[in-house]
Amino acid sequence: MKTNYNWGILGLGKIAKKFATDLQSVEGANLKAVASRSLKKAEEFAEDFHAENYYGSYAELTEDPEVDVIYIATPHVFHKELTITCLKAKKAVLCEKAFGINKTEVEEMISTAKTENVFLMEALWTHFVPHYQYILEIIQQKKYGEIKSLTADFGFKAPYDLDKRLFNKNLGGGSLLDIGIYPVFAAMTLIGIPQKIEASAKFSETKVDEECLMTFSYANNVKAHLKSTLLEKTPTECIIELEEATVKLTSRFHEPPSSIEITTKDGKKELIEFPVATLGYNYEAAHVQQMLSENKTESTVMTFENSLRLISLLDRVLEKIGLKY
């Protein structure tokens, strides 16, 4: 059974650095090659992270015969095209969120993975980190009864730099696809698909949502109140009101070292901590390797169905706020 994998990275920005840092802690993972639009940047990155090969174009890396699996870390708008190119070159793909900028793109990516019979997964890393695995388990087991409501936010003050992807519509900018995806993912995985979505947004001069407020409504009057914003730092917590307890994923809820605070109706408090020595990207990378070693072409955790459900929810919110990419 193959247990060692050669990784390549396309797009050497902020997240690529974090991912490359954590890849060093994954057993059997070797960062073989990196590619940037700038050869100099690729060379420096390769030196920092001990990658053997570096390229000044993405195409060269996709053709590197030594690379098994490619992590795509460019702005969202390039995910579809790059994913399809990699899959056609028979490279397994781990592609950053948002997977695509709409459902049609995600469907095309998945359909290509199926046709080429090559592994593809959305890098929704939260799904793999220990505290999130734990919360999913206690919610599924109904340890504290049914969920009555969920409140989740993600906000930070982003510098208003129109050259950077966050405010640039041509680069898929806006708060929802960048960070709102996490509260939406929390509602989707912990409650499910809402019957009704209400949403409103504040728009930047560049016509992207710099803030997005959402209410998801489910049967039995269950609600999820979700928020993403590039205008201010917010608690970035996820609070779940259940029949028998209030459960809080502490700040920042989507990443380690978030803890889980449980306050039961009789007033007892418990804090469960999940010490993690890395940034948390190693879990998704190790999962990809596990899937590859089992000759899987789809993740058993972040399945195609999960990615389709997630992008469909984002599409519904985008339609409500009137934003089309």
Ligand SMILES: NC(=O)c1ccc[n+]([C@@H]2O[C@H](COP(=O)([O-])OP(=O)(O)OC[C@H]3O[C@@H](n4cnc5c(N)ncnc54)[C@H](OP(=O)(O)O)[C@@H]3O)[C@@H](O)[C@H]2O)c1
């Ligand atoms: N999972 C997470 O925790 C997490 C966190 C942050 C971001 N992300 C996701 O990761 C992706 C990248 O985010 P980031 O924060 O790393 O962005 P970033 O710092 O702007 O880096 C993106 C990289 O993409 C490449 N790129 C290719 N075409 C580009 C273009 N026309 N304009 C700008 N960059 C271009 C650039 O690499 P080269 O110059 O080397 O070609 C750039 O450095 C996004 O989809 C984002 O949603 C995920």
